[in-house]
């Protein structure tokens with residue numbers, strides 16, 4: 001019996017194909033809009049997460065000052081970190097994979113007649129490990145180079161391309177601050193960060209070399225730390241805060257004059273932002289679904305009036321109220337459902353094109369599609385109910401006499 | 404002298420109206436479409452209902468067809484008191500026991516003859532295969548074999564009315580009701596339809612009640628009932 005009703009609905013829809021198509025257009029556009037928005041939104045979220053994962057998602061940073069908390073002032077007055085802090089962290093905190101104290105400065109890097117303004121970072125061999133960054137060529141700093149503060153450097157991909165034009169740089173010389181550095185390695189390309197900066201535009205040198213021969217002090221601006229896989233960054237962070245308070249002799253009632261940032265924290269802020277945006281766009285699209293539903297109701301009402309004689313005939317032949325009700329309800333649901341399916345196809349196509357254009361991954365989420373189908377079927381039921389009831393309540397005699 | 408033999412019990416007529424009235428509206432504006440009609444139709448009869456416009460013929464047919472119930476009096480269909488049934492129960496009664504032929508044919512547009520004829524069987528829950536067979540047989544009975552796939556728009560008036568008759572008889576009803584079945588047809592087609600109805604009446608012992616204005620058509624019936632002002636004026 002349900003199959004019969006379904007086929008009946010298909011036939012009724014086919015009898016008036018153009019009108020049926022126009023009727024479901026609202027639903028099609030609504031569903032397509034929801035699917036496109038949500039798919040692109042999830043893609044953007046995924047991209048942000050990926051980008052941050054490139055930084056190393058289990059990475060933490062310690063910086064002097066109070067960070068985001070309160071207005072400035074604390075930052076400048078807070079004492080800098082030092083290499084000993086990093087050593088202490090590495091020694092005393094369990095669950096750490098690598099520690100990399102760093103200090104940076106913008107400098108001209110010169111090779112022959114070519115030069116480029118870049119960021120020079122003094123750090124240790126732990127840097128590549130913390131940042132999950134592979135070397136494309138050459139090697140990392142040796143223990144001896146780090147200890148003795150040798151003039152050696154590892155160059156970023158952009159610097160390599162710019163100064164060496166694709167030639168092998170290992171063993172060549174670059175000049176920083178009028179000092180010659182021997183290139184021992186090249187970092188792999190990381191591309192743009194999600195903040196839009198070129199991550200590959202840098203030169204790494206041993207921290208001690210940087211302090212003595214470039215900065216002229218013993219400051220460490222930031223200590224990067226990575227937790228081992230499966231270790232909660234929350235725990236590591238708490239341990240680090242405790243140790244740092246101890247080392248910096250901060251009394252129990254005093255505020256921290258340093259802060260530990262957790263990449264997880266940054267990830268969640270950024271994904272939360274894109275999620276809110278996605279929800280907002282999705283909501284706007286859902287409104288158009290509602291409008292589509294009203295369109296279906298309108299057409300179903302017209303259809304009931306138009307087919308009054310048909311309804312009368314069916315009733316005379318022996319259709320019960322619920323038979324007529326079911327017929328029109330199923331018709332509305334099938335109409336809305338077809339609209340939903342067309343909308344999904346259209347939405348996925350648009351989302352795929354949009355994802356390519358925006359350079360975000362295409363995230364296929366079956367959940368939202370099921371939701372869209374369920375929603376359009378619900379639209380069919382809700383907006384089909386009233387016209388269907390109207391049809392079922394018709395008086396067969398009056399319906400038969402209807403012109 | 405032996406006492407007179409008791410009359411054999413008369414079989415219950417399939418249609419029995421007792422003092423049936425139908426009133427439309429209330430109070431001053433009340434219209435009496437039927438005023439105390441007494442009517443009995445036996446199984447296998449062919450009855451023609453005649454009378455001037457507005458005399459209550461269609462109202463009476465609607466009551467007989469269980470599309471409507473009398474405002475007062477009683478209507479028994481095959482022993483069932485129809486006035487006591489709900490809307491849905493009457494629908495089921497129509498589904499199983501009655502066939503309708505309308506003046507305007509009332510076929511579903513853009514739907515093939517076969518599918519139109521199948522319609523009552525769908526509500527009876529007959530399976531697809533058997534439905535096809537029965538519908539094809541019914542179309543054959545009205546002489547439309549070969550026209551199964553034509554839609555009403557592709558059929559003449561007479562053919563359309565024959566499809567409508569096929570649809571009315573496909574479910575093998577006990578009573579066929581026809582309200583001016585030849586009202587929209589020319590004389591020749593009208594006679595064709597009447598021959599068909601007579602045939603069904605005689606061969607399948609189908610009870611037929613038909614409204615008509617034309618005495619030529621009424622002449623086919625075994626009995627003629629004349630309506631006037633909501634009551635039966637004469638029977639012959």
Ligand SMILES: Nc1ncnc2c1ncn2[C@@H]1O[C@H](COP(=O)(O)OP(=O)(O)OP(=O)(O)O)[C@@H](O)[C@H]1O
Nearest residue numbers: 427428434435436455456457458459460461462463
């Ligand atoms: N739904 C209704 N509401 C009010 N009055 C009605 C209604 N249906 C019928 N009537 C009235 O009842 C009376 C009988 O109508 P009916 O349709 O039975 O006449 P009829 O004999 O079939 O006429 P015709 O030959 O023109 O078809 C008429 O006066 C008509 O106006």
Ligand SMILES: [Mg+2]
Nearest residue numbers: 460461462582
């Ligand atoms: Mg009439």
